[in-house]
Amino acid sequence: MDTQHAAALLDPPSPVPPRAPAARVRGAVKRYGRGDTAVTALDHVDLDVPAGRFTAVMGPSGSGKSTLMHCLAGLDTLTAGSVHLGDVELGSLSDRELTRVRRERIGFVFQSFNLVPTLTARENIVLPSSLAGRKPDADWFEQVVRTVGLGDRLRHRPSELSGGQQQRVAVARALVSRPEVVFADEPTGNLDSRSGTEILEFMRSAVRGIGQTIVMVTHDPAAASYADSVVFLADGRIVDSIDEPTAERVLDHMKRIGA
Numbered sequence: 001m002d003t004q005h006a007a008a009l010l011d012p013p014s015p016v017p018p019r020a021p022a023a024r025v026r027g028a029v030k031r032y033g034r035g036d037t038a039v040t041a042l043d044h045v046d047l048d049v050p051a052g053r054f055t056a057v058m059g060p061s062g063s064g065k066s067t068l069m070h071c072l073a074g075l076d077t078l079t080a081g082s083v084h085l086g087d088v089e090l091g092s093l094s095d096r097e098l099t100r101v102r103r104e105r106i107g108f109v110f111q112s113f114n115l116v117p118t119l120t121a122r123e124n125i126v127l128p129s130s131l132a133g134r135k136p137d138a139d140w141f142e143q144v145v146r147t148v149g150l151g152d153r154l155r156h157r158p159s160e161l162s163g164g165q166q167q168r169v170a171v172a173r174a175l176v177s178r179p180e181v182v183f184a185d186e187p188t189g190n191l192d193s194r195s196g197t198e199i200l201e202f203m204r205s206a207v208r209g210i211g212q213t214i215v216m217v218t219h220d221p222a223a224a225s226y227a228d229s230v231v232f233l234a235d236g237r238i239v240d241s242i243d244e245p246t247a248e249r250v251l252d253h254m255k256r257i258g259a
């Protein structure tokens with residue numbers, strides 16, 4: 001064996017550099033109102049959102065899940081602390097810059113689908129890219145649309161689609177611009193369980209297949225079990241987290257935090 005090959009055997013393979021978190025929250029405090037009526041919705045929250053992973057956020061009603069997600073997504077501002085999306089601190093941005101970050105770097109999926117009723121499914125999917133002045137990559141568009149399995153329904157308007165199909169359009173719309181993070185707020189809340197399962201499987205395949213980062217707020221332990229990890233909020237604080245969740249373990253942890 002020559003010396004070069006011998007050296008190659010002795011050298012440990014260079015480690016794959018870990019991906020930086022897609023988003024980081026430090027010391028996050030959010031208070032609504034003042035004085036006697038003030039509510040602390042987030043109470044010193046620290047959280048790393050791992051890139052290329054599916055993270056679920058759970059907790060009792062009023063525990064701060066939506067507030068956390070809105071602050072992470074630049075839809076609301078913190079009272080104290082910081083949120084970074086990649087290397088950008090959202091608190092340092094003007095409203096205009098924040099709008100641009102939301103449009104170009106973040107995807108949203110809402111419980112209520114939020115599709116434009118007068119546009120076809122295809123037009124809804126490309127709308128955010130059109131608004132940002134970009135044309136989605138044609139191959140990627142085809143891949144997303146194929147995976148969502150809408151086929152010939154792409155020419156239909158939302159009123160001609162089932163709830164599950166409408167949400168598939170909404171998820172495709174969130175994914176097609178390859179945002180750094182997709183935030184999903186109760187994405188299966190308005191769906192029957194079969195359509196809900198399809199959406200969750202689709203979101204999970206986007207994480208596994210293309211390394212999409214997804215953060216999902218849900219009340220449903222079965223939905224949370226599709227995630228790679230679950231963080232639990234109670235009274236505005238992160239009180240627990242689990243990796244590789246099953247619905248039973250999630251339910252157990254929910255019971256433990258009194259949800």
Ligand SMILES: Nc1ncnc2c1ncn2[C@@H]1O[C@H](COP(=O)(O)OP(=O)(O)OP(=O)(O)O)[C@@H](O)[C@H]1O
Nearest residue numbers: 032033039041059060061062063064065066067068
């Ligand atoms: N705009 C607001 N003004 C005043 N208080 C608010 C506002 N938004 C949220 N809150 C309060 O902040 C706390 C956290 O609310 P948040 O909606 O984040 O909880 P949640 O966990 O998402 O609840 P749910 O599961 O019911 O949606 C609650 O006490 C809520 O009443």
